[in-house]
Amino acid sequence: MSVESSSNREPIGQQDCTQIPRFAGPPTFGLLPRIDQVETQHGAGSVDVKILGIPYDAGVSYRSGARFGPSHVRASSRLLRPYNQATDVFPFASQQVADCGDIGVNPFNIEEAITSIEQAADELRADGAKLLTIGGDHTIALPMLRSHARTHGKIAVLHFDAHLDTWDTYFGAPYTHGTPFRRASEEGLIDLERSMHIGIRGPLYSKKDLEDDAVLGFQIVRSDDYQFKGIENVIERMRRRLGDAPVYVSVDIDVLDPAAAPGTGTPEAGGMTSRELLNSIRGLQGLNIVGAEIVEVAPAYDHAEITGLAAAQVGYELLSVMGANAQGATGPTGPIAAHLGVTPDRAK
Numbered sequence: 001m002s003v004e005s006s007s008n009r010e011p012i013g014q015q016d017c018t019q020i021p022r023f024a025g026p027p028t029f030g031l032l033p034r035i036d037q038v039e040t041q042h043g044a045g046s047v048d049v050k051i052l053g054i055p056y057d058a059g060v061s062y063r064s065g066a067r068f069g070p071s072h073v074r075a076s077s078r079l080l081r082p083y084n085q086a087t088d089v090f091p092f093a094s095q096q097v098a099d100c101g102d103i104g105v106n107p108f109n110i111e112e113a114i115t116s117i118e119q120a121a122d123e124l125r126a127d128g129a130k131l132l133t134i135g136g137d138h139t140i141a142l143p144m145l146r147s148h149a150r151t152h153g154k155i156a157v158l159h160f161d162a163h164l165d166t167w168d169t170y171f172g173a174p175y176t177h178g179t180p181f182r183r184a185s186e187e188g189l190i191d192l193e194r195s196m197h198i199g200i201r202g203p204l205y206s207k208k209d210l211e212d213d214a215v216l217g218f219q220i221v222r223s224d225d226y227q228f229k230g231i232e233n234v235i236e237r238m239r240r241r242l243g244d245a246p247v248y249v250s251v252d253i254d255v256l257d258p259a260a261a262p263g264t265g266t267p268e269a270g271g272m273t274s275r276e277l278l279n280s281i282r283g284l285q286g287l288n289i290v291g292a293e294i295v296e297v298a299p300a301y302d303h304a305e306i307t308g309l310a311a312a313q314v315g316y317e318l319l320s321v322m323g324a325n326a327q328g329a330t331g332p333t334g335p336i337a338a339h340l341g342v343t344p345d346r347a348k
């Protein structure tokens with residue numbers, strides 16, 4: 001049983017796929033219970049991690065359709081099983097995870113949508129639960145960071161993306177999917193010494209994009225670093241930079257190569273493999289992860305659920321890190337720990 005779990009009762013896990021075929025189950029993430037089912041049985045405040053869908057894509061600069069991301073990622077998450085063999089974690093048994101469904105936000109008014117997202121995040125987090133949000137386009141990172149900074153102070157942003165998303169405006173608009181981290185930095189929400197982008201690549205508008213980005217508080221790990229420096233080096237740099245700060249993990253699925261994630265709005269060639277992304281997340285155990293999001297899944301451009309499956313597995317790994325932390329992990333656990341050359345370390 002989890003040491004940090006808010007309930008003393010055994011968490012309610014996934015639907016039992018030996019009894020009901022997984023293609024017949026509920027449309028929740030990972031066939032997990034809905035929040036109302038858990039709270040009816042275990043009481044208010046008994047959910048440790050809440051899955052939240054934000055079907056919103058009014059902030060995109062190219063292909064639209066991320067508004068259908070939450071339902072697509074949930075549909076692609078039906079095959080997730082209870083035991084994570086890569087990290088030796090049962091993510092749905094070491095903590096109570098539940099699906100809160102989607103929030104409906106105004107698709108015609110970006111500023112109103114941002115305000116509603118911020119309010120929903122505040123309300124869902126008021127009982128101490130962590131959020132795993134499924135977007136939606138990357139605009140949603142701004143209201144999420146506003147909410148998290150209110151609770152935790154300045155946030156170390158760990159941002160997986162092909163793009164910097166620290167641009168200033170598009171067509172004069174300040175709130176878009178290419179600008180959330182500039183706004184967050186200007187608003188004083190992020191820890192300028194502890195934030196970083198992972199997976200950056202592709203053409204920029206100018207060299208100044210990189211100069212501005214550094215001033216706004218981000219260090220950069222390039223997509224190419226996975227090839228030339230190796231994943232151990234990337235994980236070590238991440239852990240050193242993030243330290244013991246409160247970390248918000250923002251995963252734009254376009255960090256993956258278009259071969260691994262075709263279903264996204266602004267694809268860029270030369271991205272990482274899903275294995276590199278999953279192992280990078282597995283390297284985060286023991287860090288103070290306060291919340292996470294997966295954004296930019298646009299199912300109309302997906303094929304055979306390639307992108308949906310990757311996004312669902314990213315969600316599973318994020319939940320596994322949170323689950324290991326709830327059990328007192330201070331560093332990587334299971335086989336990944338051996339690969340990284342560290343001794344598996346778990347308080348209990």
Ligand SMILES: N=C(N)NCCCC(=O)O
Nearest residue numbers: 061138163177178266296
């Ligand atoms: N956040 C994502 N996915 N893309 C931002 C791209 C902004 C641009 O069109 O330059």
Ligand SMILES: [Zn+2]
Nearest residue numbers: 162163252254
């Ligand atoms: Zn991107």
Ligand SMILES: [Zn+2]
Nearest residue numbers: 138161165252
């Ligand atoms: Zn992005």
